[in-house]
Amino acid sequence: MQSDKYDKSKRFDKLKESKKIARKRPTINDVAQLANVSTATVSRCLSKPELVRPDVRTRVEASVVELGYVLDGAAKTLKTHQSKTIGVIVPTLEIGGYASAIQAFEKTVAAEKYTAILGVSDFDADKELQLAHNLAEKGVDGIMLIGMDSDDRLISFLEKVHIPHVNSWHFRRDSKYHWVGFDNRAAIQAITSYVFQHGHRDVVFFVGGAEHANARTELRRQGFMDAISDYNLEFSEGLIFEVPYNSKASQLEFHRLWSLGNRPTAVICANDILAIGVLRACKQIGLRVPDDISVTGFDGLDIMADLWAPITTMAVPAKQIGEESGNCLLNLLTDKNPKTLTELHCTLIEGGSVKSLI
Amino acid sequence: MQSDKYDKSKRFDKLKESKKIARKRPTINDVAQLANVSTATVSRCLSKPELVRPDVRTRVEASVVELGYVLDGAAKTLKTHQSKTIGVIVPTLEIGGYASAIQAFEKTVAAEKYTAILGVSDFDADKELQLAHNLAEKGVDGIMLIGMDSDDRLISFLEKVHIPHVNSWHFRRDSKYHWVGFDNRAAIQAITSYVFQHGHRDVVFFVGGAEHANARTELRRQGFMDAISDYNLEFSEGLIFEVPYNSKASQLEFHRLWSLGNRPTAVICANDILAIGVLRACKQIGLRVPDDISVTGFDGLDIMADLWAPITTMAVPAKQIGEESGNCLLNLLTDKNPKTLTELHCTLIEGGSVKSLI
DNA sequence: AGTTTTGATGTAATCGATTACATTTTTTAG
DNA sequence: CTAAAAAATGTAATCGATTACATCAAAACT
Incomplete structure (x- = not known):
């Protein structure tokens, strides 16, 4: 495997040099060094603090603060295959109901440490598909689809790349996918x-x-x-x-x-x-x-x-749709098996604009 | 440096095993193998296709399609320190103007291949700060702040981690930061x-x-x-x-x-x-x-x-605010130097609800 | 034909975390 | 006080791309 045809010495020199020069954000290594522990311990302090001795934890936390360390989510995602991120595809935000639903959705999933990534499709199926592809590249753990009866291409794409999704707003009774909405x-x-x-x-x-x-x-x-x-x-x-x-x-x-x-x-x-x-x-x-x-x-x-x-x-129960879609997706992401169909209901609000002719 | 106290053989066995078992998404390696080229060539096909010979390119593209390959953004971000992602922090989506601004913003930055990550702060400065931290971990390239006169802690945090940002909606004349909005x-x-x-x-x-x-x-x-x-x-x-x-x-x-x-x-x-x-x-x-x-x-x-x-x-010029904030941030991200202050204007709309008393 | 230039492709180190497993330390039991 | 069990910590391979540089191939010059 190993080949001898490359001379690596020059590259190393260059790399060392740039390391000295470039001002980078501190990494877990820097924190580990400052706190006099290994990177494993730092990592544990951040994700499973109960596994590390209180005094060490304190030292690590102090180093984190001192250096202004911010974890690199990309590295974490690369290793864990989890981005703690959920894509939301919506036709437009100008329809108030959609905005409410998204807000409720965001709140629901944020409670479980998920972040929402937004895509506006403008009622365009192609754009929607492209957004989904983009979201897949970003590594979203799941996708929420609002207010459109999505393209089959989109759904089969999501299946192929194994991204769980929830359809919302209205629903279809005869679907094997997850729907949250009203009839x-x-x-x-x-x-x-x-x-x-x-x-x-x-x-x-x-x-x-x-x-x-x-x-x-x-x-x-x-x-x-x-x-x-x-x-x-x-x-x-x-x-x-x-x-x-x-x-x-x-x-x-x-x-x-x-x-x-x-x-x-x-x-x-x-x-x-x-x-x-x-x-x-x-x-x-x-x-x-x-x-x-x-x-x-x-x-x-x-x-x-x-x-x-x-x-x-x-x-229309917009807020509920957001919440229930959020819960549904959260369940999907933790391998619980949510209902395929969550039916919500509309309420007639009489404004008096219908005259009785009888 | 190298230490001999660990016996690595067992670990390798285990790893090989799990590789066989786990069903993973295809990687750039798989594509390279199928197309009979190196990963470097595949990578180039995806980002700088003009650098690779047309026939090779075709072969690679075919392999991408055949395998249903989707690039792993986390790996890319880790290496390039660019996520092509912008955070948006808004107090609420229930205020129609904010939603319009966000939509316009999304559209503007999407044209340059940026994706928007949404955070709703609910008018809570602490939550806002936490959102910013979260976005920083996610590796956003920039942040747009809407409709709040943000906490100083937030701004100094963004400075510390070197994330460019734009403040929008209203503005402050006497600020060294970037503002887009009306008076x-x-x-x-x-x-x-x-x-x-x-x-x-x-x-x-x-x-x-x-x-x-x-x-x-x-x-x-x-x-x-x-x-x-x-x-x-x-x-x-x-x-x-x-x-x-x-x-x-x-x-x-x-x-x-x-x-x-x-x-x-x-x-x-x-x-x-x-x-x-x-x-x-x-x-x-x-x-x-x-x-x-x-x-x-x-x-x-x-x-x-x-x-x-x-x-x-x-x-209020909501849509314009979204567009101009988008442009401002895009400029900031490409080292062009946008104006510090983009002043937009409000328009009086006479509905007739003010009676003349004179 | 030989030399230089240009173009296309390959090699393998690298980004910054996580984590399986090894090792060391501490606690508990005998 | 020692042995065994449990707890804490360390080591270093690994995730999947990118890309500097090396190499090889083809075209453009002498």
Whole structure:
């Protein structure tokens, strides 16, 4: 094996030199030397202090402080194959619910000394895949996926590299993977039924997605149709309006619809942002809510109660999702076997924006 | 140096064994073997592909795909002392502006292949310090601090371990560190003056903080006082109400104030959340806005225009802060010398919630 | 053809921790 | 007081990349 064709002497000289010159952060060796113990003892002081004699421990700790020693996580990770790090992939932080979920997630895993690494996918499946690859290189111990029904490529990649993951926000019943969330379809069905119960029959459905349609959008459409068929009403594609996820877009869409003579008695929106846009259009047109038209949202933003017409909406358990996803992943990481499906529930918040026609 | 007191043979046996058993991810060695090149060549293919002959490169790339090789970032970081990772410390994600700033920041640094590591400090200086220590261990190349006027301990820690950082949101003029943000004091002064210009003289100031007062809160108080003295009005501590950062708290506070017979003509709020709470209280009391009382917010939430009384507010350049902080840090990391202070500006958004008394 | 230059590839030390096992020290038991 | 057991500490291989330098190959000059 050993080959003699290289002359190593020169390199050594150079290396020694640079060692003298470069100002580096102190290493475990420096601490060991100062405290007059071996590196093993220092390492133990840091990770399993109960294994080292109190007086030695004190000496080591003093050296750590004196040198301002900070452990090199890269070296530790390399040796232990554990980074104490969890990746979070989210479509956007601009959706308040996602931000809340992440915050709750971070808090949950931080309690077990895990750090969150953030990736924003912008609803782009390719970017999402790339983020996952990046996170894998960073050595994350697990990954949390929020609010997207992820690409199969992504899931199979995670399987291949053995990174445990949790899907969150909504869920799929028929999956072998771990999900934490609510039943999107049922929740939309519920709020739609609520509108029907109030006697509305001429309703339209605004759903975000146009640009980045995904399974979630699809589930929402289905929830709407479920309610329609529950009430034996007639469904037509024309009742569904796909709108980009922002209030301006839904505002314009409602104007367009209204100007074409489409005059529903109620507008059901698949999220609060769209509802806000509709509300703006109503104000401009001069429609009173709910007297002239009923409007519902979905997400449960606090703010919905403070609009010029308080809007009935469905509160999504964002914080819970974050916590439960965190717990689920923590269990996965300690080989406990968490439930495959953690179902959480939405709550209808009546704002009074649905007029009773009966 | 070499000591003979250890018998190494047993250990080797054990190690070889475990190697056979353990299912590991493929390493650069495996790729090298399969492609029939040295590890050096594989490494070059991955980081400087132009240095390797196309045919070899193709062979290596094929091996990478075949084995499903994922580079071990920990090993790379250990050797290169670069993690391509940036820490972000934020008090909370529940404040929409912070989330926007982080998102913009992430996008900016991601373009240069940096990944963001998130830490939520909950307005707690100790937790913040601990987060910084954690991030240092993780080996972040830089740190972005949002929305807090950070502890001196934090800053000196970062100096000691040589981690470049950017402070953001508001700024301090007299600092040798890097700041990206707006002039908090001046912005509050501006919106307060706006209210005075409309003839109001009997105003109160709601400022968030009570629980976690910091320099930022202090600057806002000062901005308010600046405007007062500009208009030669008389200042009293009783004009300032410190309220926890949530709408419920400010709602209650306004009720309390009103019931005590304090009847200002305008309420200036240091953030939109507080303004929303005040608005709720007004509605409950039966006060019309702005006819009976004027209210202003601060932050520029889109939603302020859709409340039952559209609120005048000051838009904060959150996205810009994220982008510019990102650029600043990127420059810092490449030894370019960015400006110490990047001043951004707020924009007054007139919602009509300030009645003209003249 | 021989020499120099340029380009591509290989060798193996190195980064800074952890940890199995060896060794030494201390405690406990007899 | 000694032997055995338990506790504390030390040694040095190891994790998986990178990269300085050496070497070899091919192209560009004389």
